[in-house]
Amino acid sequence: MKISIERGTLLRAVARAQSVVERRNTIPILANVLIEADDGRVSFRATDLDIEVVDHAPAEVERAGATTVNAVMFHEIVRKLPDGALVTLADDSATGSLRVRAGRSQFDLTTLPRQDFPVMADAAYTAEFSIPAQALRRLFDKSKFAISTEETRYYLNGVYMHVAETQGARTLRCVATDGHRLARIDADLPDGAEGMPGVIVPRKAVAELRKLLEVDDTPIQVSVSNTKVRFATDEIALTSKVIDGTFPDYSRVIPQNNSRKLEVDAADFARAVDRVATVSSEKSRAVKMQMEDDRLVLSVTAPDSGNAEEELAVAYADEKLEIGFNAKYLLEIANQVDRENAVFLFNTSGDPTLMREGNDPSAVYVVMPMRV
Template sequence: MKISIERAALLKAVAQAQSVVERRNTIPILANVLIEAEGDRVTFRATDLDIEVVDRAPAQVERAGATTVNAVTLNEIVRKLPDGALVTLADDGTTGRLAIEAGRSHFQLATLPREDFPVMASADYDTNFAAPAPMLRRLFDKSKFAISTEETRYYLNGVYMHVADGEGGKQLRCVATDGHRLARIDADLPDGAAEMAGVIVPRKTVAELRKLLDDDDAQIAVSVSETKVRFATEDITLTSKVIDGTFPDYTRVIPQNNTKRLEVDAADFAKAVDRVATVSSERSRAVKMQIDEDRLVLSVNAPDAGNAEEELAVAYGDERLEIGFNAKYLLEIAGQVDRENAVFLFNASGDPTLMREGNDESAVYVVMPMRV
């Protein structure tokens, strides 16, 4: 194999591939990226056996072929090469080394046989549809903060993507929860997605998927089966196993009868919570909300550190209410609000609270209160 490729194109492809590679693994080949050159393109493939990413880039292919090389080391080398460099990768298949040349820089990296590289078996996908990148970005960005990190509740370690009944008919919905907070985000159902089985997309896959969704004009080809999900653009294909578990019935924890309505400027609210939480102990980070007519007082009392209080003007016309929350949860939910105002719907101080972005029903957040 011998190819010449622009440094920028090489870096983009290798960086995407190497991010999937686990830093610590007991199988040496999994630390490598598979490089395949043919025609006028070169393909970079990396896997951790649960996720596989394939990135394609244009290149001058002088000699077709394939090899594998340490992904992290290759990425570091390419990252440190000068902008605009033309990089040559050459492997004659006999020395067990990949030669990398750019200007006056010369490297030789150890290779492993391409035959040892595990390629994820291609599945027959039951559902195939296309969705705009901004739509998928919104669905996953607004829900991922609520993914659970408890490994024992593995079925909560991802975003549940499924078809559900929403405002105006069937919707494509993403849900995540860790038992303390919940995010439920809806979008218009793309053509061809109506029969999609619900799948739990793992946390690591959600993070890798984000890199495919930056181009506002891109259409993402989505394929779903019972065991795998695939997201693809023209240059990148991300394939992942889905979490083998049953996502709980989240509809039961979304309150339906919360009638006490508080409307507040989302940015002002987030900044005020952040300020008063400065004195709270890291363990609990409890913030008390005292709500009276058109007035919200946020307060923190940390006996060892001190106390803090801040008042905000709000729209509220119901009976007086005192309720406490984990400051981190409040900040994360407030950080999802794209619109000017956040709307909180309360029932009582011990009941779950609902939060929406203004009058938008397509994004709903639930947060459990705590005693203060």
């Protein structure tokens, strides 16, 4: 194999591929990226056996071929090369090395045989559809903060993507919860997604998926089966195993009869919570909300460090209510709001609270209260 490629193009492709590589693993080949060159383009493939990323880039291919090289080291070398440099990659099977040249810089990197590199087997996908990157980004960006990190409840360690019924209409829905907060986000159901099985996309795959969704007008091809999910553009494809488990019936924890309504400027609310939480203990970060007569008082009492209080003008016409929340959870939910106002719906101080973005029913959040 021998190719020439512009440094910026090479860096983008290698950076997106190598990010799935685990820094610590017991299988040497999994630390490598598979480089394959043929017919005017080069591909970079990396995997941790659960996720596979393949990134394609245009290149001048003098000699087709393939090899594997340490992904992290290769990425670091390319990152440190001068902007605009023309990079030449040439492998030598006799010496088991890959020569990287750019200007006066030259590196000879140890390679491993391409035959040893595991390639994720193709699956027979149940459903395939196209969705704008902007819509898919919204689904995952607004739900991923609620993914659980508790390994014992492994079925909560991802985002549940499925087809749902909403007021007689079918939607593409993403849900995540850790038992303390929940996010439920809907989008219009794309053509071809009707028969899609519900799948739990793992946390790491959700993070890697963000790299595909940088350009708003890019269509994302989504393929789903009971065991795998694939997201692809013309340049890059991410394939991931899905979590083998059953996501709980989240509809049971979404309150339906909360009648006490608070409407507040989302940005002002987030900043105020952040300020008063400064004096709270790191363990609980408890913030008390007191609501009465279009007034909201946020307060924190921390015996070791002091007290804090801030008042906000809000729209609240129901009976007086005092309720406490983990400040981190409040902030994460408030920061999801794209619209000007956040609408909180309460029942009692011991019941789950529901939050919406203005009058938009497509984004619903639930947070559990805590004693203060």
